[in-house]
Amino acid sequence: MxxxxxxxxxxxxxxxxxxxxxxxxxxxxxxxxxxxxxxxxxxxxxxxxxxxxxxxxxxxxxxxxxxxxxxxxxxxxxxxxxxxAPLEGDSIRKSDFMMRLYFGEFVGYDKVIIWLKQAQEESNTKLDQLLEQYSLYKDEMHPAQVICIQIGIEEYKAKLTTIAEGLVSLEQLVQEQS
Amino acid sequence: MxxxxxxxxxxxxxxxxxxxxxxxxxxxxxxxxxxxxxxxxxxxxxxxxxxxxxxxxxxxxxxxxxxxxxxxxxxxxxxxxxxxAPLEGDSIRKSDFMMRLYFGEFVGYDKVIIWLKQAQEESNTKLDQLLEQYSLYKDEMHPAQVICIQIGIEEYKAKLTTIAEGLVSLEQLVQEQS
DNA sequence: TATTTCATGTAACGGGTTACATGATTGG
DNA sequence: CCAATCATGTAACCCGTTACATGAAATA
The missing domain is CATH 1.10.10.10 (Winged helix-like DNA-binding domain superfamily/Winged helix DNA-binding domain)
Known part of the structure; x- marks a missing residue:
């Protein structure tokens, strides 16, 4: 592609x-x-x-x-x-956000929390856009297109849920420290 | 990055x-x-x-x-x-699989089903790898790293669930045709 | 005996981004 | 009046991949 x-x-x-x-x-x-x-x-x-x-x-x-x-x-x-032609191997993703999470041990929890909140905001925006697209066009879309957009929606939802849970656990750790 | x-x-x-x-x-x-x-x-x-x-x-x-x-x-x-440095905008994803789903109207349902099944298999493999990593190292990982890997896991789970649901609905459509 | 693993590197090629250049209209 | 929108394009640059080259040991 x-x-x-x-x-x-x-x-x-x-x-x-x-x-x-x-x-x-x-x-x-x-x-x-x-x-x-x-x-x-x-x-x-x-x-x-x-x-x-x-x-x-x-x-x-x-x-x-x-x-x-x-x-x-x-x-x-x-x-x-x-x-x-044969389906090409899955997407090339390069995520700075995920990379920073992986290296989270080299910064304070506060910094990680900031990154999580930023990613949260961005994902929220993206999810809203997808949800709007979905509600506007789902009736005229081909079934495969519907699945395409649903995958995007569910991926963002999963990401947001996990970020939210992560934030809770990190904020608890911060409280225990002080 | x-x-x-x-x-x-x-x-x-x-x-x-x-x-x-x-x-x-x-x-x-x-x-x-x-x-x-x-x-x-x-x-x-x-x-x-x-x-x-x-x-x-x-x-x-x-x-x-x-x-x-x-x-x-x-x-x-x-x-x-x-x-x-400031967190860089979210990952650049280029997914051939998602692109093909989007253009699904130009091929038969059978082809879309093949693509879905291929993506399913690939995602399953990736998920298994992440789950193994998680169970092996979660105790020695930094909390931020844990969140990083959890996001990956939950995203793949969401993708797989949505693909599975999509397959069901498409196979129903194929049956109705015949 | 053949393939995989360990181990390091180069050269050609391709694909894409950033920034620049231009310019008119419309809306706040 | 300023910013955004519509609209098309170029040139320099960067980053990266693919394929190649080498070579020994272990494993199947």
């Missing part, structure tokens, strides 16, 4: 602009993918040359012109080939 | 070889970090030149010589500076 696969997948249902692709990545896909303009636009140029998409210039008044990207039959073939 | 921070952190408690660092990454840290020899050895060379670690050659008979890496006071300062 790379940027090309993801972009082609997004264009399977409707034509989009590079800007909209970035929006979708941030809103809908942020739980399992991310990409920047520095990747998106060069990728779009490349796959246009390769004949996987076509650019359609749309003039707008009041707003800058935009390039609406359409997927070609060749592009559809390419995306389907990705879906037929 | 980068390879340097992680390596220095590992050396805080004991001297290790590059090979052992790789082992630790695969066994203990694999849930929130990964790195290859192509990163580890060049990083070790660089931070040795920078005076953060020292190499100590240990001759072994029957086995190749090994370079035992010791962290220097400067290296310790450097690692502590990392711990004092």
């Amino acid at each position: 790379n940027s090309q696969d993801v972009i082609l997948g997004m264009l399977m249902k409707e034509a989009l602009t590079g800007y909209q692709i970035k929006q979708l990545l941030e809103n809908v896909f942020s739980n399992f993918y991310s990409s920047s303009y520095g990747t998106i636009y060069p990728t779009l140029s490349r796959i246009e040359k390769e004949g996987l998409i076509t650019k359609e210039s749309v003039l707008q008044d009041g707003k800058p012109n935009k390039n609406l990207l359409n997927i070609t039959p060749k592009g559809r073939d390419c995306f389907n080939a990705y879906l037929l | 980068n390879s340097q921070d992680v390596i220095l952190g590992m050396l805080m408690k004991e001297a290790l070889t590059g090979y052992q660092i790789k082992q630790l990454l695969e066994n203990v840290f694999s849930n929130f970090y990964s790195s290859s020899y192509g990163t580890i050895y060049p990083t070790l060379s660089r931070i040795e030149k920078e005076g953060l670690i020292t190499k100590e050659s240990v001759l072994q008979d029957g086995k190749p010589n090994k370079n035992l890496l010791n962290i220097t006071p400067k290296g310790r300062d450097c690692f502590n500076a990392y711990l004092l």
